[in-house]
Structures are given as structure tokens and as C-alpha cells.
Amino acid sequence: MTLKVAVAGATGYAGGELLRLLLAHPDVKIGALTAASSAGTPLGSLQPHLAPLADRVVAETSADTLGGHDVVFLALPHGHSGAIAEQLGPDVLVVDLGADHRLRDAADWQHWYGGDYAGTWPYGLPELPGARERLRGTRRVAVPGCFPTGGSLALAPAVAAGLVTTDVTIVSVTGASGAGKSLKPHLLGSEVMGNASAYGVAGAHRHTPEFVQNLSAVAGRKITVSFTPVLAPMPRGILTTASAPLAGAPGEVRKVYEAAYADEPFVTVLPEGQWPTTAATVGSNTVQLQVSVDEQAGRLVVVAAIDNLTKGTAGGAVQSMNIALGLDETAGLPATGVAP
């Protein structure tokens, strides 16, 4: 089977990573490539790493240009996916890399994003309990935010096993590509290089409700989360440290994590004593995890590394497409990174 696939937002960071992965996917033929201000430009001048697509000219994003495809990926700024998706037929698989369909609570959407609520879709984090069942056969997927990908997988096994019940803190160090390509003063090279800065602190980051939604669903009760992102001078990668009071026996922790992820193709619980690094995940669809107990503080501590553009966005989107369409879940997805 060959699927005809369109990418809206093809000139952005997420769209570019998606196309890199789709070029290596055995079941995909790349169709329309669309954007906004870049329409009419050859893709090669904007995404020079995508050599096989260099001569393809970027089109306007509309229901017309995106029509006639089996799969449409929407890698657009928040708030733009709902209206486009409504115009695509129910048989088309629409995979939204933006936030528009992630939150299940309309009031949460209003509070954190504002504007019209576009409704919720099956959530594209297959490793969460029950997620694969909801993704199989669906024609609509909401890809998680990059921070909730690593952070939720860092804690889900402990929450599911009752080892964590409350008071979660998550600190994530992120590369600058998480903010996208558009010009923002705090992302100028002179501001990012040689600097580390926290932002969205004390419950102000819009991924907080997504963490709460994911972990509360796993727990079956409300879990509170205090989340702090930290911008660091690197292009890609997120290193998350998550911790919470340990509610069970320290000796159980490692067994719970190893059992939870034993059959996951993209999640690795590292050998004891080895700590995750973002460098080891660059370009791969993997999550590398280490779990430990701080016995003096009585807290579980988990460190997780991902590439924000691969597992944190485009890789998660392709993995979800594979599941939705009944393809090999790992098709087109690298499980190895690049080094150094």
C-alpha cells in the first residue's frame, strides 16, 4: 500500500523533521507541501537538508491543496488546525502536531490558549496506558506537546503502579528549536548562546494542563504538577527531571519501570548508573530513561531524554499514523541517533 501524504507547515521545524522521516517511510509518497508566507518558494531554499524535495514548490495551505490525500499532517501554529481539519473528509487521516485537539476540557483550552475550542482527538502518545487502543483505526490524532511526551512517559509507570500519588515536580531543559522558526527576540543567537533561562515558571506554561491530564488519567484521580521549562543553548533535545514523593517500596521501582517498557520499541530504561543525555537521542524516535530513589528525601527521581523534533513531535506523529492505519508501528522511524 502506498499512502499519499500532505504536510501543512512544511517549511517549519516540525514540518521539516516530519518530511525527513516520511522520505524514509516505505509506505509513503509525499504529496502537497504547504505553508503561508513561504508559498511559491522552492522547498530547497528553506529546508536544504531535504535534498530529494528541493525542487518542490510550497503551496498555500487550504482545503483545496490538502484535498485528495490519504493522510494530512498539520504542523501549523496553534489555533489553525481546527478550521482546516473540518474541511477534510472523515476518511482522511488528519494528524495535528499543534495543540488544538490535545486538551479534553474546553475550559482548560479557553484558559491556556483562548479562541474557539476545536474538540479533542485521540492522543498520539502510544506508550501511555490505553492509548494504542484509541489510536487504532482513528482518522484524527492529536500529537502531544514536546514537554508532555518525555515528562508523561517518565512518570506514567510509577503513577499507574501507585508509587506516585501527588506533588509532582517536572523540570525540563530544552533546545531552542522547540519554539519554532519564527523570529522571537529571546531566541536570537546572542540571547541563547552561553545562557540558560527558565520561563513559564510557577504553573504558567501551557503544557501544565497536558501533564495533569495525562497523569490524572493514568492515576484515575487528580495529580497536581509543578512544571518549569529551561531554555538551553542547544538546537534540539529535551532533558526532563521528574520527581515526586515515593508512595511504595524503593525496591519495587526499577521492576515497575522495566516491566512497563519491556516491549516498547522506542523507550529504553537504561542500565543502573547510566544517565540519559539529549545527545544520545538526536534524530531518533527514542525516549531514554533512568529511574532512581532519593532515599534521604523520600522521592522518586526519573530523568528522561528525547529529541523534541523527533519523538517530541514528528516521530510521535508518524508512529501514531502507523498505528492508526495498521502499519508496522516502527516503519520509517529511526531507533538510533547520531554521535557525537
Ligand SMILES: NC(=O)C1=CN([C@@H]2O[C@H](COP(=O)(O)OP(=O)(O)OC[C@H]3O[C@@H](n4cnc5c(N)ncnc54)[C@H](OP(=O)(O)O)[C@@H]3O)[C@@H](O)[C@H]2O)C=CC1
Ligand atoms: N518545534 C517543536 O519542537 C514542536 C512543535 N510542535 C508544534 O508543531 C507546530 C509547528 O511548529 P514549528 O514547526 O516549531 O513552527 P515553525 O514556526 O517552525 O513553522 C510554522 C509553519 O507553519 C506555517 N504557517 C504559519 N502560519 C500559517 C498559517 N496561518 N497558515 C498556514 N501555515 C502557516 C509556516 O509557514 P511559513 O514558512 O510560510 O511561515 C511554517 O511552515 C506548532 O503547533 C508547534 O506547537 C509540537 C511539538 C514540538
Ligand SMILES: CC(=O)N[C@@H](CCC(=O)OP(=O)(O)O)C(=O)O
Ligand atoms: C523552547 C520553546 O519555546 N519551546 C516551546 C515548546 C513548544 C512545543 O514544542 O510544543 P507545542 O506544540 O505545544 O508548541 C515552548 O515552551 O512553548
